[in-house]
Amino acid sequence: MSNNRNNNPEQLAVMFKALSNPNRIRLFLRLVRCCRGGRRARTPQQACACVGELGESLNIAPSTVSHHMKELHHAGLVHMQRRGQNVDCWVDPKPLKQLARFLNKAATS
Amino acid sequence: MSNNRNNNPEQLAVMFKALSNPNRIRLFLRLVRCCRGGRRARTPQQACACVGELGESLNIAPSTVSHHMKELHHAGLVHMQRRGQNVDCWVDPKPLKQLARFLNKAATS
DNA sequence: TCTATAATTCGATATATGTCGAATAATCGC
DNA sequence: GCGATTATTCGACATATATCGAATTATAGA
Numbered sequence: 453m454s455n456n457r458n459n460n461p462e463q464l465a466v467m468f469k470a471l472s473n474p475n476r477i478r479l480f481l482r483l484v485r486c487c488r489g490g491r492r493a494r495t496p497q498q499a500c501a502c503v504g505e506l507g508e509s510l511n512i513a514p515s516t517v518s519h520h521m522k523e524l525h526h527a528g529l530v531h532m533q534r535r536g537q538n539v540d541c542w543v544d545p546k547p548l549k550q551l552a553r554f555l556n557k558a559a560t561s
Numbered sequence: 562m563s564n565n566r567n568n569n570p571e572q573l574a575v576m577f578k579a580l581s582n583p584n585r586i587r588l589f590l591r592l593v594r595c596c597r598g599g600r601r602a603r604t605p606q607q608a609c610a611c612v613g614e615l616g617e618s619l620n621i622a623p624s625t626v627s628h629h630m631k632e633l634h635h636a637g638l639v640h641m642q643r644r645g646q647n648v649d650c651w652v653d654p655k656p657l658k659q660l661a662r663f664l665n666k667a668a669t670s
Numbered sequence: 671t672c673t674a675t676a677a678t679t680c681g682a683t684a685t686a687t688g689t690c691g692a693a694t695a696a697t698c699g700c
Numbered sequence: 701g702c703g704a705t706t707a708t709t710c711g712a713c714a715t716a717t718a719t720c721g722a723a724t725t726a727t728a729g730a
Contacts, residue, residue: 461586469581473718477570477577484667504676516719518678523717537676537727545668552668555661558593559654582688613706625689627708646697646706 459554467551470527475512476520482506483530483543568663576660579636584621585629591615592639592652 471477507517521541524530528547533540580586616626630650633639637656642649 461583461590464586465581465583468577468586472574472578472581474570474574475718477573480667481570484670512718513720514677515679515721519718522678534677534726537674539677543667548664548668552661552664555657555664558589558652559657559661561593584688621688622690623707624691624709628688631708643696643707646704648707 464551464554467527467529467547470524470529473520475510475516476524478510479506479517479520480524480529480543483541573660573663576636576638576656579633579638582629584619584625585632587619588615588626588629589633589638589652592650 471480504514506512507514510517512520521530521532525532525541528544530541530543580589613623615621616623619626621629630639630641634641634650637653639650639652
């Protein structure tokens, strides 16, 4: 009721598109696993210094990883912020919950 | 726990991709509104005789609508079955709930 | 200031996608 | 069987996407 404006097809499509690629899902899952509750982790262990690290173990070129992260960022699903030489990434739970609500509604309507 | 195999990136990407286009979302929302609980509606009013009908009001060519419905179908999100000259479409709630679970988990991990 | 590390941007390229209209197929009523 | 209706398939085409490697930018440390 209050979030009808969020259910416009264009917005939804952008977010779903961000998750529509296997490699992007893998990167996203990495982030999910290393972040917590929508906040950047405080210890280096939990923080996500993304590109080189993730790209290496997933066999994707750094430039491609950067591109994918930008997609996730532009869709609003993850945040990015430079910290020294690295760029920290972390997941924003809000749009994810919104999508989950949308799907649950669709499933039970 | 029991549905770990369903969370593989390839599968997820296919389903998200099916929802990654505005027109496909619109068609999907139509289906959601005219169907109930994962079962085909019994009365003609509730059943979805899709292509011509939906295409007209959304300004999409019938062939394009057919293509989009096929995408949704191949992703497993909607069922299709011929009934006379029409092809009934209805939403399958299971994969939707699965996606919703995935997103909620990601949002609260 | 020079060097090393991390990330992004920039072309390039192959493949995928969305879309249309025309042609084809499936089905119904007569 | 014939004509009407509904849906799908078939080319065609323009645009978008995923990917790479090379060049560039940002930053930290010596």
